[in-house]
Amino acid sequence: xxxxxxxxxxxxxxxxxxxxxxxxxxxxxxxxxxxxxxxxxxxxxxxxxxxxxxxxxxxxxxxxxxxxxxxxxxxxxxxxxxxxxxxxxxxxxxxxxxxxxxxxxxxxxxxxxx
Amino acid sequence: xxxxxxxxxxxxxxxxxxxxxxxxxxxxxxxxxxxxxxxxxxxxxxxxxxxxxxxxxxxxxxxxxxxxxxxxxxxxxxxxxxxxxxxxxxxxxxxxxxxxxxxxxxxxxxxx
Numbered sequence: 001x002x003x004x005x006x007x008x009x010x011x012x013x014x015x016x017x018x019x020x021x022x023x024x025x026x027x028x029x030x031x032x033x034x035x036x037x038x039x040x041x042x043x044x045x046x047x048x049x050x051x052x053x054x055x056x057x058x059x060x061x062x063x064x065x066x067x068x069x070x071x072x073x074x075x076x077x078x079x080x081x082x083x084x085x086x087x088x089x090x091x092x093x094x095x096x097x098x099x100x101x102x103x104x105x106x107x108x109x110x111x112x113x114x
Numbered sequence: 115x116x117x118x119x120x121x122x123x124x125x126x127x128x129x130x131x132x133x134x135x136x137x138x139x140x141x142x143x144x145x146x147x148x149x150x151x152x153x154x155x156x157x158x159x160x161x162x163x164x165x166x167x168x169x170x171x172x173x174x175x176x177x178x179x180x181x182x183x184x185x186x187x188x189x190x191x192x193x194x195x196x197x198x199x200x201x202x203x204x205x206x207x208x209x210x211x212x213x214x215x216x217x218x219x220x221x222x223x224x225x226x
Binding site: 004031033041042043044045048092096101102103104105106107108 | 146148150156157158159160163165204208212213214216217218219
């Protein structure tokens, strides 16, 4: 299993600003994932982040809006840039459980954009 | 891409009654199936998973699910629910262990 922490747990931001969300894992993992959960909706994969390479973005998500860093095997950041109220969501980090075929999720970052 | 359908957005049920939360997926290729639970203001927790073998999978908190390949379904069941089971439940499908597709979620509301 893996224990994942995220910072901040929540934030209220003004439109036009940017917020960087941090994800820390207690063990080294190959792949880290960033999801968005909009109010009342399911999880949507934003991108997959591998250490040492550019993140792979899903359809509808672009690097300029959601730049991701993956400096080592235990840490990643997601930045939500030039925010608008439509970016108000819960952002979750997850990692793949090597050998047990499941994903472990962080507690999420609840973002409100005013 | 996979499509995961959870037919019921909300399921109200009385305490100690049985419950079934439905999940259907689109792909006919080999898949791996999961149920996650999300309690209010918390992250997702794995309830159970199907990778291979027996089609009846038992998970935590007394939940179980049955994989039906012909019907491409993976319904979640519990014979007797508790108030503490009130949460949102997500069905998820993976084709290759790293890319997960989630259903829209089912809110289970257990009433006393």
